[in-house]
């Protein structure tokens with residue numbers, strides 16, 4: 646039976662470490678500040694923003710929330726970002742996605758100063774990740790790396806299979822695994838013989854968004870499985886992309 650990777654415990658350890666770093670900065674007269682920009686009232690976004698504000702409070706970071714009307718123009722949004730870029734109380738800026746349809750996501754993210762780009766989505770920060778000199782890194786893949794680190798496994802030389810190639814999860818996690826010397830295969834909807842790829846994997850990262858798509862019997866004995874997928878079934882249950890029951894009989898570690 647696999648060991649369950651407990652994300653909440655790993656997150657708490659990470660928060661404790663951050664709190665020490667924040668205390669150190671406070672001791673040197675710097676109070677870190679994070680600005681979160683929310684456009685409109687998307688219910689999921691409201692929950693995420695609330696969680697971020699709470700995490701800031703826990704570790705002693707100043708958080709500034711800017712809730713903008715859903716009909717705000719692109720020009721007004723860019724003006725707000727420019728103000729935050731120049732605000733010395735603000736060290737990190739997050740624009741909560743998704744934005745309403747009339748706003749251009751790419752233009753908006755590119756307006757954030759790369760030095761304050763807390764989500765790591767600015768092309769400069771993505772480019773830094775590609776050349777192996779990361780500054781800010783996207784949070785979901787970075788969280789996956791923290792989970793892998795916590796298992797204690799050495800990724801060097803391991804066969805890692807990433808299923809999904811989105812800019813927020815699949816592509817950046819593939820780069821981070823490569824940086825740790827794993828041999829990385831990226832799969833997507835056009836990949837042939839997905840099963841064969843998974844069967845060879847020492848590490849499986851599933852970021853698809855399709856319930857139980859990866860069958861438990863495909864998982865190699867002793868593999869590490871990180872299931873990023875969040876899928877709600879018709880009966881209201883939340884499941885991942887990997888068949889948990891069967892996979893957990895084979896994996897050494899699983900989320």
Ligand code: NAP
Pocket residue numbers: 785808809810811812813814815832833834835836839852853854855873874875876
């Ligand atoms: P996304 O942008 O929709 O990307 C999904 C990826 O899965 C695409 O690259 C797609 O391939 C691939 N895919 C779709 N069907 C496939 C198939 N049959 N075989 C192989 N690959 C297939 O999703 P995302 O934003 O990366 O998110 C993925 C999942 O993670 C979602 O469930 C999301 O809710 C969840 N998520 C979780 C967190 C977290 O913190 N836990 C954070 C972000 C996202 P193509 O590129 O060819 O279309």
